Amino acid sequence: MISKSTIDQVFETARVEEVIGDFVQLKKAGSNFKGLSPFSDERTPSFMVSPVKQIWKDFSSGKGGNVVAFLMEHEHFTYPEAIKYLAKKYGIEIEETQKTDEEKEQANERESMYLVSEFAKDIFHHNLLKTDQGKAIGLSYFKERGFSEVTIKKFQLGYSFDSWDAFTSEALRKGYKLEYLEKTGLTIVKEEKQFDRFKGRVIFPILSMSGRTLGFGGRILTNDKKAAKYLNSPESDIYHKSKVLYGIFHAKQSIAKEDNCYLVEGYTDVIQFHQTGIHNVVSSSGTALTEEQIRLINRLTQNITLLFDGDAAGLRASLRGVDLILEQGMNVKICTFPEGEDPDSFARKNSLEELTIYLEENAQDFINFKASTLVKDTKNDPIKKADTIRDMVTSISKIPDVIKREIYVKECSRIMDISEEVLFNSLAQIFLKNKKEHSKQQSKPTEKPFEVINKENKPAEKIDVKFQLELKILELLLLYGNEIVTFEDEIMEADEEGQIRNIKEKKELKVFQKVFLDIQEDEMEFTNPVFQDLFNTIIDNYQQEKPLQTETFIAQLEFEKAKIITDIFMDEEKYQLHDWERKDIYVKEKKQSITQLLKETTLHLRKLLIAKQINSLAEEINHKEEEDKYDLLQTIQEYKRLEVTLSRKLETVVRRFE
Structure with a gap:
């Protein structure tokens, strides 16, 4: 067992942006960091890390949590293993116990x-x-x-x-x-x-x-x-060899720092480069390069430099990996060593400075490399030259970015002395062919011919309004619990003639106080027990006048509850992924309309909970003796009057939840 004091020290010391930065290339986005999801295949960042709150959220997969949750999700660590990993990373002493036969x-x-x-x-x-x-x-x-x-x-x-x-x-x-x-x-x-x-x-x-x-x-x-x-x-x-790269553990930080990854073929190539002083190098360990391996690199950098032996045998087959890299929207360069040399032998014979200079001077863009390599085989043969051009155009067609594609078309036109128009036509034919093949696959019948299938028209899934409202209450408490709001309260007062009238009075309360009083006023509980537990925990925290520190608050919660809280905290941050302000679009923050949002959310929730209570009491009447029904009917009438009052108040606000 790991002591609580050690766990607390780990949470206090570990920085979520530093730990995740070892696995994902993160870029600054306002007060947060963003990057490509390590849990799904994507080209547009949907992964957000908040250094202030010490949490992360992956909007593509829905996963999120604190630093330990990331290690458990990404590396499949158990909770103790994640704590030990962080302790080791930050030099925190931790009591290690030998596993007994029973524990094994x-x-x-x-x-x-x-x-x-x-x-x-x-x-x-x-x-x-x-x-x-x-x-x-x-x-x-x-x-x-x-x-x-x-x-x-x-x-x-x-x-x-x-x-x-x-x-x-x-x-x-x-x-x-x-x-x-x-x-x-x-x-x-x-x-x-x-x-x-x-x-x-x-x-x-x-x-x-x-x-x-x-x-x-x-x-x-x-x-x-x-x-x-x-x-x-x-x-x-x-x-799974197709998902693993040899040396990635020792190379990951250097790859992110240098914004480039050298990809070699063997174990000794990696080790020799590393010993010479170039650490951003990994190997596919003799297997053909796979999409999963490329995506592993893509989390850290968008730039790959392929390093090949001087022996030309098998080079054409190795070049097939270039298209896979281009398909992932990455930039690829290629460098070969002198004949008879491989990365291992060349690094052994040269100093760090000599090796660095050689790589910088000999790494070619893929289009130039393909041209110089494949053209050697044509020997002025027009047919072979045409095949070479098709090969280059096929590679260009893999690039998802339109601007990059056009630049490479121009470059190919210049190198191969062929018109851009012909190359663009070839590209168009490739895209048309791919589209037709895709359409054929999509249109393949999934049912057997002449088979009669009874398909029910299923209605759209109904939104659970109570769930959404209860979640919104938790969001208001977490994000704005200590904010002071001004609201109008109605009180009943008798005039000089004894007539009862409603008088509106302005009051100031903190958000958590207002929510707590509104919920308590009806003596209601959340329908979702997990939300109710969280509500009690949050209110208790505020009532003890404790500052709500995100990282420590989440750390003490069970996994399911921690995920709910993370989703709430990170929901506001997702707009930073789109850089709206750069497009002159300004997203209005919830904080700017907190009073209205608080009013309409609590009123709608109270109204729904009261309606639920009325239905429950109505069911109960059916099982009561006649003499016991009167009190229940009285209670129902009181709830109905309250329901009418709430409905009247809701006339003044936007009905978002109905």
Whole structure:
């Protein structure tokens, strides 16, 4: 267990914008930050972070909360894991307790797989640095590759003993289940035998963006031609190779800072670049580049530089990834190394300054690179040249931004000596073809021919007015609870002749006092029990004259309630996503009409709650004896008179909720 004082210290120290900034590229938007959603595929920012309130909201998926909620949503951490991650990030001491066999038994499947993977990483790293076999074989290999001990420790490189079941036996002895060793792919189980997948290999742990161990890559050190040179962990619940980039954990901050990401092909390419001093580099680990991997980079920067070996073989196939990058609205450059060199070898032979200069001078825009590379193959062959131009136009068609497309068309026209008109016509044909294919897919019949289907005309889903009004009350309390409002109150007074008349009197109250008195006046409760609990908590907070500090208030709430509060706090901020003021459109703040908003919301809610009470009492009458019905009828009449009074008051305000 983690002590409450440690948890409090974590919440006081952690900054939501700093933590989320490790995973999403954030840009200033007024007093807040905005960025692309890490939970959905989008090109227009809908993700908002509030440093003042220490909360975030993703308007595309509806998710939101505090800093811990983000880590739980994004990294699938448990609550304690999120606290430990933040404690480590901010250098806060936290009491770590060794998990007992019973606790390991109780951990869920996914968590058990993470535990096994973490254990494996530590064992392999220990083997490399602390055992004779590891030092003689594994460490020697890494030293030959030019890796320093600092680099080896930073990337937690390891070694798996050249023994059939050395790792598996040790893991079982430590209490880890064979079931999870098999599911993570660390152990291969055949009939009654089990053996280590990475036997006799040096190990490259593959980490998530937050540093969790997802899987491993292993390189064989013998000349066994039957065995694969590199072997990766198989797909599992925690490791999906198409969604992971090697080195992203160590590169994320540098990628955001440099606003560029270098993409290479192998583990050693990443490590060697990092050791040389270029940290904004990741690898697809030998797999073909995927949309998910591109989107992972897109959260941090819109600029990717692809680095290819000097060997031209396979270069054309590698260029297919360019179109995927362009489709995501990103900017792509390409850089190749001299023949016979790859990123690893070139970085090893050159200083940081030399490597930086080379990358700056040789990184070409994709259109120039395609032209210079593909034109070599044409050899003045008109047919091949035409195919090359089509290839370039196809790439340009992937770009979603119209202005960028036109610029690239002009550039292609200049380089390939062909008219812009022809290129634009080719683009139009591509778009028309894509549109027709899309229409065909959309128009495919989903029912079998001649099948009679009875389709009911379902009415539009009815809005739950009470829910909306109760939510609006909470919003008013949270955002403006301590604001002073002036309102007219009606009091009954007898004149000199004894006639009763209503007199309007102006009063000043704080918003929370006005809401509390109005709700209490009718002795009503919210129909939504969660809203009622929140209402009581908020009112209690104000009545004790405590300042409502967003971050601490949300931190003490259960997950469901914390999400409701986050949604309320961030609803006002979403208008900053659209930069309305730059378009000379000025959104009126609720605060400017708080008195009217408060009046109409409370009156409508009171009226609905009273109507609900009247219906409830009417139902109750049917189950009462005759002599008991009189009192209930009297009560109903009183509520109806109050309902009429409220309806009369509502004549003076806009009826938004009916």
